[in-house]
Amino acid sequence: MDKLILIDGNNIIYRAFFAMPPLTNTAGKPTNAVYGFTTMLLRLIEEQKPTHMIVAFDAGKVTFRHEGYQEYKGGREKTPPELSEQFPMLKELLRDLGVPQFEIGSYEADDIIGTISREADEQGRQVLIVSGDKDMLQLASEHTTIALIRKGVTEVEIYGPEQIREKYNLTPEQIIDLKGLMGDASDNIPGVPGVGEKTALKLLHQFGSVEGVLAGTSELKGKMKEKLEAHAEDAVMSKKLATIHREVPLEHTWEDMVFTGLNKDTAGPALAKLEFKSLLERLSLSANGPAGTGAEGDSTPEAELDITIIDEANLDELLTKLPGISALHVETNGDNPHRSEVIGLALSSEERHYFVPISLLKSPAADQLRAWLSDETTPKSGYDLHRADLALHWQGIPFAGAAHDVQLAAYLLDPTEANQNLNDLTAKYGLPHLSADEDVFGKGAKYKIPELEVLGTHVARKSATVLGIVQKQQQELIDTAMKGLFEDLEMPLSRILADMEKQGIAAHKEDLMELGKEFEWQISKLVTEIYEICGTEFNLNSPKQLGEILFVKLGLPVVKKTKTGYSTDAEVLEKLAPYHDVVRLILQYRTIAKLQSTYVEGLLKEISPVTGKVHTFYRQTIAATGRLSSQFPNLQNIPIRLEEGRKIRKVFVPSEPGWSILAADYSQIELRVLAHISDDERLKEAFLQDMDIHTKTAMDVFGVTADQVDSNMRRSAKAVNFGIVYGISDYGLSQNLNITRKEASHFIEQYFEVFQGVRRYMDDIVVEAKKKGYVTTLLERRRYLPEINASNFNLRSFAERTAMNTPIQGTAADIIKLAMVHMDKALFDRQLKSRMLLQVHDELVFEVPADELELMKTLLPEVMEGALKLSVPLKAEVSYGSNWYEAK
DNA sequence: CTCCTCACG
DNA sequence: ACGTACGTGAGGAGA
Numbered sequence: 040m041d042k043l044i045l046i047d048g049n050n051i052i053y054r055a056f057f058a059m060p061p062l063t064n065t066a067g068k069p070t071n072a073v074y075g076f077t078t079m080l081l082r083l084i085e086e087q088k089p090t091h092m093i094v095a096f097d098a099g100k101v102t103f104r105h106e107g108y109q110e111y112k113g114g115r116e117k118t119p120p121e122l123s124e125q126f127p128m129l130k131e132l133l134r135d136l137g138v139p140q141f142e143i144g145s146y147e148a149d150d151i152i153g154t155i156s157r158e159a160d161e162q163g164r165q166v167l168i169v170s171g172d173k174d175m176l177q178l179a180s181e182h183t184t185i186a187l188i189r190k191g192v193t194e195v196e197i198y199g200p201e202q203i204r205e206k207y208n209l210t211p212e213q214i215i216d217l218k219g220l221m222g223d224a225s226d227n228i229p230g231v232p233g234v235g236e237k238t239a240l241k242l243l244h245q246f247g248s249v250e251g252v253l254a255g256t257s258e259l260k261g262k263m264k265e266k267l268e269a270h271a272e273d274a275v276m277s278k279k280l281a282t283i284h285r286e287v288p289l290e291h292t293w294e295d296m297v298f299t300g301l302n303k304d305t306a307g308p309a310l311a312k313l314e315f316k317s318l319l320e321r322l323s324l325s326a327n328g329p330a331g332t333g334a335e336g337d338s339t340p341e342a343e344l345d346i347t348i349i350d351e352a353n354l355d356e357l358l359t360k361l362p363g364i365s366a367l368h369v370e371t372n373g374d375n376p377h378r379s380e381v382i383g384l385a386l387s388s389e390e391r392h393y394f395v396p397i398s399l400l401k402s403p404a405a406d407q408l409r410a411w412l413s414d415e416t417t418p419k420s421g422y423d424l425h426r427a428d429l430a431l432h433w434q435g436i437p438f439a440g441a442a443h444d445v446q447l448a449a450y451l452l453d454p455t456e457a458n459q460n461l462n463d464l465t466a467k468y469g470l471p472h473l474s475a476d477e478d479v480f481g482k483g484a485k486y487k488i489p490e491l492e493v494l495g496t497h498v499a500r501k502s503a504t505v506l507g508i509v510q511k512q513q514q515e516l517i518d519t520a521m522k523g524l525f526e527d528l529e530m531p532l533s534r535i536l537a538d539m540e541k542q543g544i545a546a547h548k549e550d551l552m553e554l555g556k557e558f559e560w561q562i563s564k565l566v567t568e569i570y571e572i573c574g575t576e577f578n579l580n581s582p583k584q585l586g587e588i589l590f591v592k593l594g595l596p597v598v599k600k601t602k603t604g605y606s607t608d609a610e611v612l613e614k615l616a617p618y619h620d621v622v623r624l625i626l627q628y629r630t631i632a633k634l635q636s637t638y639v640e641g642l643l644k645e646i647s648p649v650t651g652k653v654h655t656f657y658r659q660t661i662a663a664t665g666r667l668s669s670q671f672p673n674l675q676n677i678p679i680r681l682e683e684g685r686k687i688r689k690v691f692v693p694s695e696p697g698w699s700i701l702a703a704d705y706s707q708i709e710l711r712v713l714a715h716i717s718d719d720e721r722l723k724e725a726f727l728q729d730m731d732i733h734t735k736t737a738m739d740v741f742g743v744t745a746d747q748v749d750s751n752m753r754r755s756a757k758a759v760n761f762g763i764v765y766g767i768s769d770y771g772l773s774q775n776l777n778i779t780r781k782e783a784s785h786f787i788e789q790y791f792e793v794f795q796g797v798r799r800y801m802d803d804i805v806v807e808a809k810k811k812g813y814v815t816t817l818l819e820r821r822r823y824l825p826e827i828n829a830s831n832f833n834l835r836s837f838a839e840r841t842a843m844n845t846p847i848q849g850t851a852a853d854i855i856k857l858a859m860v861h862m863d864k865a866l867f868d869r870q871l872k873s874r875m876l877l878q879v880h881d882e883l884v885f886e887v888p889a890d891e892l893e894l895m896k897t898l899l900p901e902v903m904e905g906a907l908k909l910s911v912p913l914k915a916e917v918s919y920g921s922n923w924y925e926a927k
Numbered sequence: 928c929t930c931c932t933c934a935c936g
Numbered sequence: 937a938c939g940t941a942c943g944t945g946a947g948g949a950g951a
Contacts, residue, residue, distance in 0.1 A: 581949055582931055601931070608932060633933060636947055662943060666936085673945045676935035684934080709936095762941065771941030832938050844942045848936095852943095880936040880943085 043091040043159055043296060044083060045152045047170035048140065052076050052129055054171045054188055056122045057830075060823045061812045064314045069121040073129045074315060079169075079188075080138070081318065084301075087167060092298040093155070094133055094140045095148040096126075102145050104280055111228070111280060119828075128313065135309035137302030139295060146287050149174065153283035155296075156183050169195075174218060176203055177283060179211040208244060219249040219278025228277045231270045233262070249278045320469025344503055348495040349395045351404050357395070361411050363388035365442075366420045366506035369427035370498045372486065375671045376429035377540070377647070377654045381436075382488060383495070384412075385502035392503050394495030401434065409436055418442035420509045422461050422501065425659065428537045439534075445505050447529050448512040450660035451521050454822055459660075461504050470507045473500050520819045524853075528818065529659065532856050535863045535875070536657045536667075543652030544674070544876045544884070544923075545694035546642060554686060555639040558631050565628040572621045579628060582607045593619055630683065638678065638687045645672045652694060657878070664845050665820045665852040666880060675879045677923075688924035693886040701873075701892070702926040703899045703917040704882035705855065707732050709764045712850045715909040716817070719796025726911035733757040739793040740786070759790050763797060764847055766840025801843050808842035816849035817907070818857075854913070855881060858906035865902055871895075884923065892919065 055075025062071035083089070104111045133140050141151050152168055156178050159166045163182060168175050171188040179185055179200050186195040196202075200211055209217065220239035222230020234242070246252040253271050256264050267274070307324035349357050366387040373379035384400055386393045399405055411417055412431070420443040421427060428438045449459045456463075462473050479497045481487050488494060516522040570576045573592065577584045586605035589595045598614050599606040609626065616622045645653050655674040657667045669675040677691075678684025693700055710732055714722040725735040737748045737756035748756075755776060762772045773783035791798040805827075808814050813823040822845045827838040859878060866873055873891050877884035883903070887895045896917055903915035920926045 578949080580932095580947090583949075603930065606931085629933080633947085637934070637945095641946070658944095664943060666943060668944050670945065673935085676933090676945070678934060680935080704936095765940095765942040768939095768941060770939070775941070833940080836938090836940070840941070848942065851936095882936085 041090045041164050042087065043155075043164060043166045044087060044089040044093075045155060045166060045168045046080070046083075046092070046094040047148050047152060047168070047172060047175070048094040048096040048129075049148050050170045050172050051079065051188065052125065053122070055079065056119075056125070057828065058825050060825055061121075068128075069125060070128065070313055070315075072122055072125045073132060073313060074318075076129055077132065077310075077315065077318060080136075081322070083169065084298075089167075089298055091293070091296040092138060093151075093296050094138060095151040096130075096140065096142040097147045098142040098144050102147055103284070104147075108276060108280060132309050132313065135302065135305040137300070137306070138298065141289070141291070143287060143289065146284065150284040150287045151289065153178055153285040154287040154289055155291075156180075157285040159183070174214065174223075174281060174283065177211050177214040177281075179203055207240060209240070213243055213248065215278055215282050216243055216247075216249045216252075218281035219274050220252065222273075222277055223281070228280050229270075229273045230277045231266055231274050233266050238263070249274050317467065317469040321466065344392050344496075344499060345390065346392045346394065346496055346499045348491060349393050349399060351399065351402075354399070354404055354408070357386070357393050358407050360388060360391065360393075361386075361408070361417075363390070364393075365418065366502045366509065367427075368421055368498055368501040368505060369430060370494075370501070371426065371430040372480075372488075376426040376656055377433060377671065379430050381430050381434050383498055385495070385498040387499070387502040387506045389506070392499040394499045396491065396495075397434070400436065413437035413439050415439035420445065420505055422446050422505055425533045425537050428534070429540060429656070432537075432541055441530065441534060443509050443513070444530065444533060445508050445512065446660055447533060448516060448525060451525055451529065451820065452512065452515055452519065454660075454663045454665065454820075461501055464508055465504055468508050468511055470504055471500075473497070473504060519821060521821065524818050524820060528853070528856055528860060531860050531863075533659055535859055536659065538863075539875055539877070540654050540656055542874050542876060543647065543650055543654040543694075544886075545651060545692050546646050546653045547690045547692050547922075548643065548646055548651070551639060551643055551646075551687075551690045554690070555635060555643070558635040558639060561631050562628065562635060565624055565631065569621055569624050569628065572624070579625070580632065585625070589615065589619075589622075593621070595619060595622075630681065634678065634684050634687065638684070641672055642687075642690075653691075655877075662852075663822055665816060665849040665856075667852075667878060674877055685924060689922050691923035692921065695886070695888070698886050698888050699892055699919045699921060700923050700926045701885045701887045701895055701899065701917065701919040702882055702923070703903055703915045704879075705851075705903065706914040706916055708851045708854065708881050708913065709847050710760060711909065711911050711913060712817075712847050712854070713764065713797065713800070714911045716846060716850065717794075717796045717800035718910070719794050719800070721794055722797060723911050729912075729914070733760060736760055736790070740789045755786065759786055762787070763790070763801075764844060766843035767801075768836070768840065804846065805839050805842050808838070814842050814845050816846050816853050818850070818853040820849050820853060822849070851881065854907050855883070855903075858903045859883065861902050861906060862899065865898060869894075884926070887919075 052072050056072035059071035059075040061069065062074055064070050130140060143151060149172070152175070156166050156168060160180050160182055166183040168178060168183065168185045169188070170185065173187065175185045175187070176198055179198055181200070184197055184199045186197055188195055203209060203211055203214070207217070217239050218228065218230070220231055220234050220242060221236055222228045242252045246255045252267065253274065256267050259267065301322070303324070306322070307319060310319045310324065347353065347357070364386045368385045370382040370385070371379040372382060381397050381400070383397050384395045386395070395405070395408065400408065417440050419440050421441070422444070423446045424441040424444045428441070431438045445464065446459065449456070449464060462475060465472055474497060479489060479493065516525050566579060569579065573588050575588070577588060579585060583604060585607050589607065590597050590605050595615050595618050597605055598611045609629065612622050612626050616626070642653065647654060653672065653674065655669045656671050657669050659667060661668045678687050691700065710722070711726055714726050721739060725732055733753050733756045734745060734748050736759065737743070737752040738745060740756060740759070741752055758772060758775050762775070765771070767787055769780050769784035769787060772786065773780045776783065804814060808824050808827045812825065812827070813821050815821050824838045824842055826834040827842060829835045829838065855878065859875065862875060862883065866875070871891055873885050873887040873895050875883060875885055883899070885895065885899065896919070900915040900917045904913045906913065918926045
């Protein structure tokens with residue numbers, strides 16, 4: 040079956056340009072857009088296996104659309120020169136890859152694609168259109184689907200007529216009417232002012248088309264009617280502009296579009312010229328011309344590896360080879376490493392790969408192998424060694440000697456790239472593809488461990504992959520100045536986290552159940568009362584049903600809407616409370632129900648029957664800022680702000696009699712970090728004198744003395760301080776303080792008048808991010824912000840706030856991680872029995888024996904405060920008690 | 928599997 | 937004109 044792919048060249052290269060971090064060849068020429076385009080193209084070829092393909096480009100500046108409307112695409116920002124110069128590079132590359140390309144004077148890529156897809160349609164051929172432009176949806180048909188590129192160039196949504204109906208309840212043809220009514224700012228198509236997507240959809244569902252709407256205005260009234268009548272011509276013209284021209288005079292034949300695979304003779308040299316080494320390797324092409332094997336632009340075939348499945352008979356052979364082994368992979372099932380089982384262990388040396396099934400690994404015959412596994416002087420690389428350590432631990436197999444964790448390194452190299460599994464990394468580093476775990480094991484209920492041969496081969500390929508990545512990552516870490524961060528902070532921390540998690544924190548089950556009974560009783564009382572007042576029973580946990588009761592039955596005013604209906608969140612309910620007594624009760628119900636389901640029932644399920652403790656799992660590779668996250672259960676969001684919830688903390692107790700819970704938290708760490716990196720004199724002054732920072736801010740912003748600061752002024756100052764850390768916007772502050780945007784903006788202005796160093800930092804960091812494409816923390820942790828130069832206001836603003844926030848939040852994360860490493864060493868050096876149990880972003884929790892309490896009360900804050908030397912002091916406040924609640 | 932809501936720093 | 941505060945994880949509802 041023939042399959043034709045039509046690619047909107049201009050659109051994709053644009054998106055690739057803004058989605059990719061800046062990337063240049065050794066001569067300093069930007070190549071990022073070409074690179075992004077090419078990776079997408081190769082993936083398409085691999086996944087779709089097209090028999091025909093073209094890339095269409097816009098030709099020239101003036102198209103037939105300008106004849107009727109000169110302002111078409113007016114007001115658009117000029118194409119950045121860094122992108123312009125990549126067009127010829129891309130066209131040359133496509134030629135060398137053997138991918139046909141089309142452009143024709145005075146028409147746009149859309150029109151070429153529209154014309155070819157019409158012809159293909161008429162001949163019943165299968166077509167896939169690739170673009171980021173929603174307008175393309177008008178071309179969908181029985182045989183034609185559209186792959187809409189969403190985020191960056193990696194995610195696509197596939198649309199056929201069916202999906203368009205589901206999403207908009209429109210036919211593909213009506214997409215044109217939609218744009219006719221709503222216009223398109225980026226193309227300078229006016230549409231009807233005041234009509235956005237929502238209104239346009241409503242009108243089209245009622246009248247069917249632009250013409251239908253204009254003919255039917257008599258059925259409408261008010262502003263809407265006026266607007267439509269006044270702008271009838273605009274609507275008609277906009278529709279015309281949005282219509283893809285499907286009769287372009289093209290002189291082409293079906294044969295001109297044939298694609299039989301990459302041109303092996305020229306593809307290699309072309310990619311080499313652009314210095315796309317990873318793509319060269321991925322395609323196993325050589326820079327000098329035709330390559331030996333498997334270069335169809337298809338996935339690199341799975342490598343032929345020398346794999347030995349180990350049993351008792353050949354175990355000795357493996358043991359002799361151990362000195363040459365540096366990479367391993369521990370295969371486990373399930374997400375929770377405290378509960379999952381180890382299935383097997385793969386080991387890799389440069390020459391050979393081995394797989395040891397779990398049964399053998401646990402047997403006495405494997406003593407020597409296990410000794411090697413637990414030997415900290417034999418360095419081992421792997422993917423997610425932290426998880427492996429835990430899973431092995433619960434099977435009674437100790438692990439030590441983690442040298443290079445490929446997952447952790449990948450996270451440091453790009454912390455925003457979500458969940459980089461080994462498969463993603465093979466693509467990135469041009470290594471042979473792995474089968475997806477899903478294909479080997481099946482998923483969900485169908486999960487099944489395959490036969491030994493298949494299993495061993497799959498897992499051994501993973502350790503082989505690790506082996507292939509380590510050196511490359513080492514070099515990248517050096518190039519990005521993150522080697523120190525990796526070796527001296529993150530790798531040591533990963534072992535410390537594993538220790539904390541194995542240790543767990545004791546939770547008093549009976550007390551928790553007792554608390555649950557209390558909540559149960561309160562819930563049933565509240566529920567009865569609420570049903571009675573409302574005069575009906577319904578599911579209080581359903582926002583949908585609750586909305587129905589509040590806004591329809593009781594007729595309360597609608598404050599806020601969500602995508603799917605009425606909003607009933609706490610903010611809305613607070614506003615509704617004065618109107619009806621039941622609202623307060625609902626708020627109370629929500630509070631208690633949350634405590635009951637998440638914290639009582641949720642925690643009960645997580646208390647290990649084996650240890651009587653809760654063993655969380657810290658994830659070191661999730662948060663883009665460098666923070667940790669906690670799962671199964673999340674122990675970083677145990678209630679504290681409200682007394683009812685805070686009681687939950689009473690169930691967390693020391694695991695040995697006579698011991699105490701000791702906790703210390705950093706005071707205002709983020710604002711202290713800000714004082715340091717902004718070098719703002721007044722902010723530094725405040726911390727050097729150890730003043731209450733919010734009161735001090737209020738004094739300076741309102742120009743009053745300390746005793747003139749009332750609680751309201753302090754509250755405002757506190758909100759401004761928060762806002763500053765988050766990357767302030769007047770809108771955000773106005774929401775938080777419930778004031779007008781203007782007042783908020785005035786506040787911010789006053790703040791910056793006083794704290795000019797902070798203003799300078801905020802300005803500078805954004806400029807720096809725009810220039811470099813990333814921001815860093817004090818310890819050189821990096822976060823890329825590809826959207827910092829986006830033309831879309833929202834995307835750009837978000838990236839700008841992130842640029843302001845990440846160095847602050849991230850440096851604070853660096854500091855507490857340092858403190859953990861130092862503290863671990865301090866405990867070891869002094870041979871103390873005290874144990875580190877939890878980290879909650881700016882707080883560390885320990886359990887300590889009575890005879891170490893006095894020492895720990897001074898040691899802990901000392902180590903935390905001395906973790907990193909800043910231009911202002913760090914401050915840690917320590918407290919202790921017989922449980923976590925008391926340690927406040 | 929997505930949405931809403933809410934717990935934390 | 938645009939429509940947000942930064943970073944997470946979990947539970948329940950309703951498709």
